[in-house]
Amino acid sequence: MPVRIDPHRSRQLNRLSILQLLRAHGELSGYDLARRTGLSRTAAYNVVDELLASATVRERLGRSRGGRRPVLYSLNPDTGFVIGVDLGGSRIRAESFSFDEKSVASSEVPMGLTGNGGVLSSVLEAVGNVTSSLPGPVLGIGIAAPGLVDASQGMVLQAANLGWQDVPLAQILSGRFGRPVIVDNDTNAATLAETRFGAGRGHRNVVYVRADTGIGAGLVLDGKLYRGELGVVGEVGHTVLEPDGALCACGRRGCLETLASVPAMVRRYRALRGETGPGELRFKDLTSRAYAGDEAARVTLRESGRWLGHALGNVANLLGPSAILLAGQVAGGGPLLWEPLLAELRHRALSPAAGQIWVARGELKERAGTVGAAQLVFEQVFSPDHEDWLPALRDRQAEGGSQADQDEGEDGGGARESNGSCMG
Amino acid sequence: MPVRIDPHRSRQLNRLSILQLLRAHGELSGYDLARRTGLSRTAAYNVVDELLASATVRERLGRSRGGRRPVLYSLNPDTGFVIGVDLGGSRIRAESFSFDEKSVASSEVPMGLTGNGGVLSSVLEAVGNVTSSLPGPVLGIGIAAPGLVDASQGMVLQAANLGWQDVPLAQILSGRFGRPVIVDNDTNAATLAETRFGAGRGHRNVVYVRADTGIGAGLVLDGKLYRGELGVVGEVGHTVLEPDGALCACGRRGCLETLASVPAMVRRYRALRGETGPGELRFKDLTSRAYAGDEAARVTLRESGRWLGHALGNVANLLGPSAILLAGQVAGGGPLLWEPLLAELRHRALSPAAGQIWVARGELKERAGTVGAAQLVFEQVFSPDHEDWLPALRDRQAEGGSQADQDEGEDGGGARESNGSCMG
Numbered sequence: 001m002p003v004r005i006d007p008h009r010s011r012q013l014n015r016l017s018i019l020q021l022l023r024a025h026g027e028l029s030g031y032d033l034a035r036r037t038g039l040s041r042t043a044a045y046n047v048v049d050e051l052l053a054s055a056t057v058r059e060r061l062g063r064s065r066g067g068r069r070p071v072l073y074s075l076n077p078d079t080g081f082v083i084g085v086d087l088g089g090s091r092i093r094a095e096s097f098s099f100d101e102k103s104v105a106s107s108e109v110p111m112g113l114t115g116n117g118g119v120l121s122s123v124l125e126a127v128g129n130v131t132s133s134l135p136g137p138v139l140g141i142g143i144a145a146p147g148l149v150d151a152s153q154g155m156v157l158q159a160a161n162l163g164w165q166d167v168p169l170a171q172i173l174s175g176r177f178g179r180p181v182i183v184d185n186d187t188n189a190a191t192l193a194e195t196r197f198g199a200g201r202g203h204r205n206v207v208y209v210r211a212d213t214g215i216g217a218g219l220v221l222d223g224k225l226y227r228g229e230l231g232v233v234g235e236v237g238h239t240v241l242e243p244d245g246a247l248c249a250c251g252r253r254g255c256l257e258t259l260a261s262v263p264a265m266v267r268r269y270r271a272l273r274g275e276t277g278p279g280e281l282r283f284k285d286l287t288s289r290a291y292a293g294d295e296a297a298r299v300t301l302r303e304s305g306r307w308l309g310h311a312l313g314n315v316a317n318l319l320g321p322s323a324i325l326l327a328g329q330v331a332g333g334g335p336l337l338w339e340p341l342l343a344e345l346r347h348r349a350l351s352p353a354a355g356q357i358w359v360a361r362g363e364l365k366e367r368a369g370t371v372g373a374a375q376l377v378f379e380q381v382f383s384p385d386h387e388d389w390l391p392a393l394r395d396r397q398a399e400g401g402s403q404a405d406q407d408e409g410e411d412g413g414g415a416r417e418s419n420g421s422c423m424g
Numbered sequence: 425m426p427v428r429i430d431p432h433r434s435r436q437l438n439r440l441s442i443l444q445l446l447r448a449h450g451e452l453s454g455y456d457l458a459r460r461t462g463l464s465r466t467a468a469y470n471v472v473d474e475l476l477a478s479a480t481v482r483e484r485l486g487r488s489r490g491g492r493r494p495v496l497y498s499l500n501p502d503t504g505f506v507i508g509v510d511l512g513g514s515r516i517r518a519e520s521f522s523f524d525e526k527s528v529a530s531s532e533v534p535m536g537l538t539g540n541g542g543v544l545s546s547v548l549e550a551v552g553n554v555t556s557s558l559p560g561p562v563l564g565i566g567i568a569a570p571g572l573v574d575a576s577q578g579m580v581l582q583a584a585n586l587g588w589q590d591v592p593l594a595q596i597l598s599g600r601f602g603r604p605v606i607v608d609n610d611t612n613a614a615t616l617a618e619t620r621f622g623a624g625r626g627h628r629n630v631v632y633v634r635a636d637t638g639i640g641a642g643l644v645l646d647g648k649l650y651r652g653e654l655g656v657v658g659e660v661g662h663t664v665l666e667p668d669g670a671l672c673a674c675g676r677r678g679c680l681e682t683l684a685s686v687p688a689m690v691r692r693y694r695a696l697r698g699e700t701g702p703g704e705l706r707f708k709d710l711t712s713r714a715y716a717g718d719e720a721a722r723v724t725l726r727e728s729g730r731w732l733g734h735a736l737g738n739v740a741n742l743l744g745p746s747a748i749l750l751a752g753q754v755a756g757g758g759p760l761l762w763e764p765l766l767a768e769l770r771h772r773a774l775s776p777a778a779g780q781i782w783v784a785r786g787e788l789k790e791r792a793g794t795v796g797a798a799q800l801v802f803e804q805v806f807s808p809d810h811e812d813w814l815p816a817l818r819d820r821q822a823e824g825g826s827q828a829d830q831d832e833g834e835d836g837g838g839a840r841e842s843n844g845s846c847m848g
Contacts, residue, residue: 009462010434038433205653217742221645228744229629232774235741240734240772241667250774310664315742317659318641320652348664350656350674 014047027074054392075100080139082377086369087145094126095370105130139389140180142373144189151184182376189372191218198363203323211330215257239311256311260304272296283329305337306344313348327362438471451498478816499524504563506801510793511569518550519794529554564604566797568613575608606800613796615642622787627747635754639681663735680735684728696720707753729761730768737772751786
């Protein structure tokens with residue numbers, strides 16, 4: 001019985017397979033594209049032809065491995081650009097990326113006055129700086145925001161640093177820029193960034209913990225950013241480790257944040273030295289003193305390392321990740337912090353997982369926010385909805401590309417095959 | 425430019441969409457199938473025709489809503505049967521399910537002697553009992569096994585109750601039965617069962633905790649069973665809550681299992697009463713005494729409830745689930761256990777998630793294992809690999825169904841459309 005298939009949907013999926021392969025591998029021959037997609041060579045070349053025609057993909061002649069020189073395909077960097085924006089504590093960073101996810105330009109501007117107006121004008125300035133001379137369209141803008149964010153609505157629910165409450169940031173900025181805007185919290189963005197380009201490369205189940213003033217985690221599970229359902233995820237900082245411990249800002253006692261955040265460590269250090277009056281100390285100063293031999297500082301780093309290992313051991317037992325990454329200032333605590341952390345984590349984690357988990361410091365440092373914010377957009381661009389994000393493909397559809405679906409024929413593919421870029 | 429699509433793959437995906445819709449909704453008209461798949465009516469009817477021809481789907485005339493009587497489609501219950509097997513502590517349960525996931529027959533046989541031979545012959549007996557008079561083929565067998573299981577290999581790595589170590593159970597049983605066998609641990613199976621048919625129905629992010637002799641959890645995240653990567657997942661029983669607490673079997677101190685498992689509660693109760701000699705007490709006896717006014721028993725239930733709430737609050741903060749389910753004997757502790765559990769969970773969980781999480785007792789009780797074991801198979805049967813599991817469809821492919829892909833035509837669909845089961 002003849003089965004009629006939906007040509008538009010199939011073509012979308014085939015195109016997506018090829019775009020994703022080129023995203024993952026950089027450059028592939030038509031033979032490889034057909035083999036890895038499971039498409040016939042004819043079908044694969046027809047999709048490639050369409051992507052070439054819309055300038056989404058480019059081709060070049062590769063080196064011969066004994067026979068004909070193969071034609072190699074890769075994403076066209078100028079197809080469009082993605083902007084990642086990180087709303088930091090005192091400055092706003094923006095970075096532009098080409099379609100093949102290479103950094104093109106970056107800009108850092110001081111945060112304007114708090115409140116919507118000041119921050120927004122700084123965002124506009126930073127984005128303007130990295131988009132002024134791009135040789136292609138902006139596909140979308142990703143924003144890594146501090147505080148509580150509802151990513152599905154693009155809303156910043158609460159961000160004390162910015163003085164924001166219930167700000168519909170995605171809507172405001174997409175109005176200003178005329179391009180789609182995705183907003184998520186900075187920890188989720190950094191988690192994506194480290195998993196794709198940083199210390200978690202190649203891992204499908206990653207726990208990313210950032211320990212600074214607060215402690216929060218992001219999760220990549222089964223290869224995807226996990227957002228949970230009720231807006232609160234990754235709150236490892238409020239795992240209670242010492243039921244009768246110090247009071248936390250959240251109202252509970254003995255949370256990890258009261259034991260291993262920067263303010264907690266500074267408090268602990270000063271308490272150990274019997275200092276009680278006012279006094280400021282940066283984390284950097286604490287570590288310098290520790291490595292210069294200050295025993296109170298050394299004890300502080302060791303204790304906090306142990307508490308972090310304790311909390312991460314619990315997380316490891318619950319989620320069985322293959323990688324645990326630690327970032328933020330605290331990750332710079334050096335071996336005095338890391339050694340007890342690792343020992344405690346291994347001790348807490350149930351075998352056989354314990355020895356195999358990759359535990360490492362985040363690599364991307366202050367770039368994690370912009371790289372991750374751009375990833376929020378790239379994840380959409382390389383999704384089944386890609387047509388919505390790629391003007392070149394969308395325009396082709398509108399111009400009648402969809403009519404071509406109807407008059408199928410063998411010729412296009414057959415002719416191409418005899419052009420002979422297929423090696424065996 | 426004509427784009428040639430891969431007909432076999434497209435047809436598979438379209439067929440899967442329709443099978444999944446009928447699985448979720450029970451019965452749908454051709455109009456609904458087309459609307460919900462996004463296929464043209466012609467395309468939808470062609471897939472349905474194929475499924476009717478292979479007797480995978482059946483049709484009947486529905487009630488008129490003013491116009492023609494619609495034709496309604498549903499899964500054919502006799503297409504094939506799935507067997508779920510639960511390897512319990514002292515008995516083996518098997519249950520057979522029709523293609524539309526209705527229970528057909530169940531059997532319980534006492535566990536044979538431990539060691540491979542005894543257990544396996546009991547499994548064969550129980551499976552034999554529920555497959556002897558089925559009106560269709562067995563599609564596959566799912567096994568819920570206790571202990572440490574490598575689901576990807578179908579291996580029971582360690583199961584003290586059964587006296588097993590590194591038993592390739594899937595391989596052994598598929599050899600005996602000549603059908604595919606999937607093995608996973610009993611907690612994962614029960615998690616699937618409760619999410620699909622029990623207290624977690626309709627939820628996409630579920631934490632399922634079973635508290636008996638031990639305490640373990642299963643996770644459904646983003647709608648899928650989450651297995652992690654290193655074989656250890658859901659070990660919430662070994663979350664350390666009291667760093668200087670009692671020694672746990674795992675070698676650490678103060679794990680949740682030392683505070684809220686059945687043996688821990690019995691120990692705590694006897695300690696509160698100053699009993700030190702040998703003595704056995706069932707959980708049932710403990711709760712009876714508590715509700716009869718025994719203060720030590722009441723304190724025991726309350727304390728364990730609070731510790732469970734504490735641990736679940738940490739899990740809620742990490743994963744932001746929409747449902748938390750508690751099963752096992754301890755879940756039968758009644759309000760003396762549940763009230764402090766809920767209070768502590770709400771107190772620990774960070775708003776705004778706290779009030780919205782659905783917290784409930786598992787509903788499926790001793791059937792969770794067999795229902796869940798069968799779900800392990802149904803998840804595969806309704807996956808892109810469905811042809812491997814459905815002999816009727818596979819045989820059609822072999823008989824030349826794939827040739828039909830080539831000679832596409834409008835006729836089949838057109839003729840069907842004029843038969844007019846399409847209402848508006």
